[in-house]
């Protein structure tokens with residue numbers, strides 16, 4: 001459904017590909033272009049959705065979260081996030097930059113978790129209130145680069161709530177990377193794949209070219 005005046009831009013990618021910095025720089029750039037927007041993330045983005053994120057990202061050591069519960073938690077967080085934050089922003093004509101969105105669910109819970117695409121799609125339909133993504137960026141780079149970034153981030157980090165997947169091995173990162181590339185290919189009408197090994201300046205220049213082509217022209 002293409003009925004809201006704002007633009008929803010999602011940013012996707014594996015672990016350590018540089019999403020956070022990219023989102024920050026892209027936000028600064030579009031701010032300088034006078035574009036009103038909000039920056040948010042999934043799972044999370046509102047007080048309740050962030051609480052759900054915490055359950056999801058830091059399960060107790062004594063109990064493993066099952067994949068069905070994981071999907072339901074993410075879907076619950078998404079419903080709250082969209083209704084409370086994303087949809088109102090789009091209705092006001094603001095742009096929304098969202099760090100991860102539904103493609104992460106297809107990749108993590110579907111491709112990696114083994115939940116059928118049909119089930120994921122139906123939960124997405126239920127929790128998304130018919131909002132449409134206008135443009136998605138996939139940040140992609142060689143897993144050696146992303147693993148190196150991840151290691152240095154984890155070494156510096158004192159955050160105990162860091163992602164559960166961050167320390168997984170190279171095979172996991174390779175599977176993750178190819179699943180995201182496949183997801184982008186399947187949805188090529190809205191996806192732009194960016195090589196995140198580029199300098200931040202190059203990345204932002206290329207993303208703005210894509211935005212101008214797909215959204216502003």
Ligand code: TMP
Nearest residue numbers: 042043074100101104105108109163165
């Ligand atoms: P992030 O801070 O790297 O984005 O961490 C969020 C974690 O949540 C990351 O490991 C990916 C995971 N995730 C899912 O498994 N499914 C989803 O639908 C989303 C949005 C995130």
